Amino acid sequence: MGFLARLLIGRDRKIRLFWRAMIFFALADQVAPLAFDPAFGFLASRLHLGDGFSAANVAMQELENFLIALICTAIFSLYERRRVDSYGLPLSEALGARTAEGALAGIVMAGAVAAGMYLLGGMQLHALATTGSALALAALAWLGANIVVGVAEELLFRSYLLQTLWKSIGFWPASIVIALIFTAEHYFFKTGENIWDVITLMSLSLMLCYAVLRTGTLWFAVGFHISFDYMQLFVIGTPNGARLPEGRLLEASFHGPAWLTGGVLGTEASFLMYPMIALLWLYIWRRFRGNPPAAAAASTPRIS
Numbered sequence: 001m002g003f004l005a006r007l008l009i010g011r012d013r014k015i016r017l018f019w020r021a022m023i024f025f026a027l028a029d030q031v032a033p034l035a036f037d038p039a040f041g042f043l044a045s046r047l048h049l050g051d052g053f054s055a056a057n058v059a060m061q062e063l064e065n066f067l068i069a070l071i072c073t074a075i076f077s078l079y080e081r082r083r084v085d086s087y088g089l090p091l092s093e094a095l096g097a098r099t100a101e102g103a104l105a106g107i108v109m110a111g112a113v114a115a116g117m118y119l120l121g122g123m124q125l126h127a128l129a130t131t132g133s134a135l136a137l138a139a140l141a142w143l144g145a146n147i148v149v150g151v152a153e154e155l156l157f158r159s160y161l162l163q164t165l166w167k168s169i170g171f172w173p174a175s176i177v178i179a180l181i182f183t184a185e186h187y188f189f190k191t192g193e194n195i196w197d198v199i200t201l202m203s204l205s206l207m208l209c210y211a212v213l214r215t216g217t218l219w220f221a222v223g224f225h226i227s228f229d230y231m232q233l234f235v236i237g238t239p240n241g242a243r244l245p246e247g248r249l250l251e252a253s254f255h256g257p258a259w260l261t262g263g264v265l266g267t268e269a270s271f272l273m274y275p276m277i278a279l280l281w282l283y284i285w286r287r288f289r290g291n292p293p294a295a296a297a298a299s300t301p302r303i304s
Contacts, residue, residue, distance in 0.1 A: 014079070017168035021161055024072055025181070028156060032068040040064045053243040055141035058233075059148050066152035073160045087159040088218035098215055102223025105283070109224075109276045110231030114238075116272040122256025129237060129251040138247030142234035150226035154218055157182050158209060171213055171293075179205035190241040192264035200268050203277045211284050216294035238266030 010016045015023070040060060049056050070084070077084040085091045093099070117123035130138050157178055165174035183201040187193045208221040232238050237248030242264035254261040262269035 017164050020076060020079075021164040021168060024076060024160055024164065027075070028068050028072045032072065033064075036064050036068055052246050053240065054246040055138070055145040055234075059141075059145040062145070062148040062152045065156055066148060069152060069156040069159070073155065076160055076164075087163045088212055089155065089159055089222070090217070093217055093219050096219060098217050098219040099223035102211070102220035102225075103227040104223075105220075105280055106224040106227030106229075107231055109273075109280060110228050110236065110267060112276055113267045113270055113272045114231070114236045117254070117256070117260055117267070117270060120256070120260055122254060122260035122270075123236075124253045124255060126251045126253065129248045134247070135249070139234065139249070141247065142230060142245075146226050146230040146233065149229055150222045150224075153182075154208075154222045154225055157205070158212060158218055158221060162209060162212065171209075175206055175209035178209060190265075192242050194263075194265070194269065196259070196271070197262075197265050197269040200273050200277070203274075204268075207277060207281055207284070210281070213293050214284055214288035214291055216291065232267050236267060238262070239264050240266050 008015060008019055040063075044057070044060050047056070049060060073087065074084045077086070114123060118125065128135070162174055162178050165177055168174070179202045182205040183198055186201055187198060208224065211220045212218055233240065233245045233248065235249050237245055237250045237252055239254065239262075258269075259271045267273070
C-alpha cells in the first residue's frame, strides 16, 4: 500500500479507528441532518408544535438526534461486527443500579444549586406554575422528553465516538476532544452562552467521561443527564438560553447577580455549579476507586 493508503487503512485491512471516529462525527453532525432536518421540520409543522420551549419540541429535536446517533452507530457496529449496544450502553443494564445512581446524582446536584440560589436570594418562589391534571401530564411529558435527551446526547457524544477515539488516541485526549465538541455544540447554538457556561459544560463532559472510565458503562452518565435536565427544566423551571420552559412545576423568578442565578442560562451557568461538580468528581473517584479503570477494548460482544 502507498503512504496515503497506510495512513487510512490499518494492518487489519480496515479503516483506522481515528478515521472511523471522524467519519462517524461527520455523518452524525453534517450529513445525516441534511435528510432528517426537513423530515422532522415537516412532522413538527403537521403536529402544530409551534415554537415554544415545550416538552414536545424538546422531545422532537432530541428524537431526531437519537435516530441519527443510533443509525450511525449501527453502521459502524455492522462494519466492526459488534452489537450496536456494545459501546458502553448494554440494553441489559438500562434500568440498572448505575442508571439509578447517576439519576440520583443529577437530582442532588441540580437541587443543591437551586437551594443555594434560593437561600442566597437569587431565586424567589411564588406558587406552582401548573396544577391538577395538567401538572401530571406536564411531569410525564418532561420526563419523557428528558429521557430522550439523556439517551440521545450520550449515544451521540460518549458512546461510539468516545470508545473509538479512546482506543485510537487514549482516554484523556479522547475525553478532551469530546468535551470540546459537546461544549461547541451548545455554545454556538444556544442564546446567551458565555465563558462560565463553557467551563460548566467542559467540566460536566469530562466528568461523565470519567464516570465511563470508572464504572465501565455509560448508564451512569445517561441517568445523570436525564435527571439533571429534568430538575432544571420541569422542577425548578430555570431559564435555558433566555427561554422559560412551558409546563414547569414551579413559578419562580430569578432576580440576582448572574454569577448566582446563571442569568439567561439558568442553574447550569451559576457559580454554585462548580463546587457541586467538584464534589461529584470526588464521589465518582471514591465510590468506584476499587474498580479497575475500564478499557475501551473490554466488553466487545461481536455478532456471531
